[in-house]
Amino acid sequence: MQHKPIPRRVFLRLVACGAGSLVVACSNNRAGQNDTTTNTAQDTPAAQTTTENASISSTYQEAPMLTERVNAGQLPPVDERLPQEPVQIDVVDEIGQYGGEWRTAFLGMSDDIWINRTINYDGLVRWDTTFTKIIPNVAKQWEVNTDGSQYTFLLREDLKWSDGKPFTSADIIFWNEDVLNNAELSPDGPPNWLQVDGVPVEITAPDEYTVIFNFAGPNGLFLQRLAGSDGLEVVSIQAEYAKQWHNKYNPEVEQLTEEQGEASWTELFTSNVSSGQGSVRAHMQNPALPTLAGWTFVNSINDESPLIAERNPYYWKVDSENNQLPYLDRVIFEVVEDRDVIVLMALNGEIDMQHRGIGDPFNKPLFVENQTDGDYQLFEVIDANMNDVCIGFNLTHKDPMKRDIFNNKLFRQAMSVAIDRQAIIDTTEQGQGEPWQAAPRRESDFFDEEMAKQFTTYDLNQANTWLDEAGYRQGSDGIRSGPDDQPIRIQLATSSHNKGRLDIATLLLDYWRAVGIDITLLAEERDIFQDDRRNQNDFDVAIWSGDGGLTPLIDPRWYLPSSIESLFGVGWYIWSVDPQSDLAVEPPDEVKQQITLYREIEATADVDVQTAKMTEILQIAKTGFYAIGVSLPAMSFGVVKNNFYNVPMTMYNSSSFLNPGPTNPPQYFKKTET
Structure with a gap:
């Protein structure tokens, strides 16, 4: 395979969104890739998944760990878990192998944005990999009226939360009416991006799969905000699960508050579900909280490190050969005290892929010198900051x-x-x-x-x-x-x-x-x-x-x-x-x-x-x-282990572009000899 050179400065007007940005031509190849690995997990080529009970005909393939659960009667078949129109992801290098872990590190609660950047970048819409276009995601399509005051989203039918419950427009309505516009949970009301002239957005749902955002006037930057971290909150709460923590729906919520040692029902709700404008910390504390992300937490950050996320059996994306994503079984988030620890872990080959906390230009000579011993490569990060x-x-x-x-x-x-x-x-x-x-x-x-x-x-x-x-x-x-x-x-x-x-x-x-x-x-x-x-x-x-x-x-x-x-x-x-x-x-x-x-x-x-x-x-x-x-800012960098594939060799970094989320981490995989 040949590594294609990437131009460092390519300019393009952001036609669909009305903002200037760079275009990146990510390499589809890994130069000098080492196919050996020290991973002890039993990795299986995605397209070759086999089981003893493989007599059931299926349109899709799944990870062996999920097939075992299907055979044990713990999960429905993969065809029943996926929506009618799954999102198809084009892989960077090649069709992946199931199994393995992604080892990464962060600073804990104060660094919660790393969760959104890695495993949680799945809103109604998202940025494409070039940071030039907003593309469908949870919503398979949308329409905007002439003056930009009304946005109508059509959701994917039969899309499910990580617990198997259906995701519908009712979940978005609950988030808006019972969380965002609840004076106790959100005393400041909806955030500015969901208001026009001080008037909050009105959200309606004519059916299970249609959601309409009606603003008091034009909201010309709504899609851009929806594609960033703010937009993740729109699809962050499963109404059925959340109601048990809400005083409007659970008459015994005060007793529950006392049992969990919280000061009020609002603190109980915030800890277990969301504040309406920030659910990621609730996910980190409460592994039972359903999610639409590719991996779901199996323990709490309040437990002893590390924080572990395991594949979501209902994740709604596939590769071009109909293998359900993600390829990786788990993501391991080591919780550390400072960034120096992250740097040392990366140098020692203990991090599979990461830019955050590592990519300071001052560190680059050391990382270049240590590539062989650390068994990693460097990828280029174009900083969108000024x-x-x-x-x-x-x-x-x-x-x-x-x-x-x-x-x-x-x-x-x-x-x-x-x-x-x-x-x-x-x-x-x-x-x-x-x-x-x-x-x-x-x-x-x-x-x-x-x-x-x-x-x-x-x-x-x-x-x-x-x-x-x-x-x-x-x-x-x-x-x-x-x-x-x-x-x-x-x-x-x-x-x-x-x-x-x-x-x-x-x-x-x-x-x-x-x-x-x-x-x-x-x-x-x-x-x-x-x-x-x-x-x-x-x-x-x-x-x-x-x-x-x-x-x-x-x-x-x-x-x-x-x-x-x-x-x-x-x-x-x-x-x-x-x-x-x-x-x-x-x-x-x-x-x-x-x-x-x-x-x-x-x-x-x-x-x-x-x-x-x-x-x-x-x-x-x-x-x-x-x-x-x-x-x-100078050109930054990240590290990727030589056996860790489908990571673009060039990507962007910005608070608006939640790198590496737009590069589709569910298609990352660890390659082993077969």
Whole structure:
């Protein structure tokens, strides 16, 4: 087999979705593949499954472990378990073998997105492997009315949950009416992407297999959101199972709450089912919770590590030869304390396939050197982010004096040019990267050279000049004072889970101290940083990765306050969704204009109008210079064991593109000699 070269920069307008993105031509081959394995599981070629009771004629093949259960009377035959029209997956390398495990690792509850990225990427619709088109999934087709205010989805008939119960429109109606619009379970109501002009979506079901989303007006980005992590929640709850934990349907729920040691029935429901906007943690805690995913948990994350997911016998996808997927029997999630452990596991050959927690460019030389000993290859990951680290000075700070300082554009300009970006790139990224602001990538429709490069030249003299002009004079100790004549003392907040980000944070401290800013680092666990700092708008300056490099239409968090993750303007974002909140801060007129423009984007399905308004939003962001960037991400990488097949040798990574989910992990397999 020959490994086809992959172009690193291929541009394509996202015709169906109205956003710029890259096109990837994933290799259909594995170069230098080693067919030997140390796997002890009895792996069976999928197309050659045989059993003693094989006299029953079947359209489909299944894993031997499932055939044993069928023969024992524990499962119906595979033809009865699959829907009328299963999804057919085109494999990357070849038709797989049944059996084996996928070994991976993550940080536990705080890293729950890894579950959605690996085994749970199965919503109504999904991104294709090239991040250019939205394709059918649980819904086999859909229709959109002329103005984009009504979306009608036709579900796959006879599709089943992991416990064998039918999945129907009633499950989606329950999620909407009894969870999302239940004031106790979801006090904030439906999320913004399910509202238009503050009016929640109305969801109706004329029959078991039809679901209609009616919005108060056009919702032009609905499909894109539905194809991301938000959309997974729409098909996350089986109504029949969930009702036992709900006070509307179970009169004994208070007794059940007491028996399980929960404080309220809502906490009981959230732990066992979902909060309506996040079910993945419930799945991790409650293995009995039905799922539509390819694998279902057999133990709880509250048990001793690892967390184990086993094949779903009712999974509704097949390969081109009608072999029911997944090929792999299990996915083993090792729960570790930090990313260094994941790196060591991968180097030792203890991880079968993974990018998350591994692909820091600083690690690449070590992984390249160790390929033979670790018995793995590296695959290429195209990062759709626009920055390794974006910096958000809190422009909505609770302290009026700090708010005044951070809102002074001269201060932010000075903080930017005080950063030696090339030194950071050379030190933390093996020289791979490019000085870059919070601005779209070159491959994006929205690329603006001036926006990307402004205030990126390292210049301490200019930094000091701007700080002097702003009136922040240095005292005898070298520390600058604010308008109140008090020393400017601030904390840089971030989470402690990302070593590369912490390394950059440490360098930032040195650069800013050099121009008279008294700054310290506050690195906390991810949950604490998000819940206690970010969500409470209780920080001075914070850093995170820079999303929205290719598709700012979908993820504009660093360009306007569109999300709680818009670290420069958390208070502005809260104002945009709840002006009466104690944490809300009324934004200036230009930011209000951005918010209005983005709502107009969401309210149209016209791609040209969306593009024009997004361009205007970016122009305001460029002029306002709300957020500071450091470096355009270098090409990243992941590891894949030499006996682990059907993994594309090039893939994308983005918060909107739940890598590796769109590459169809159920078609991954471990190859053994036969």
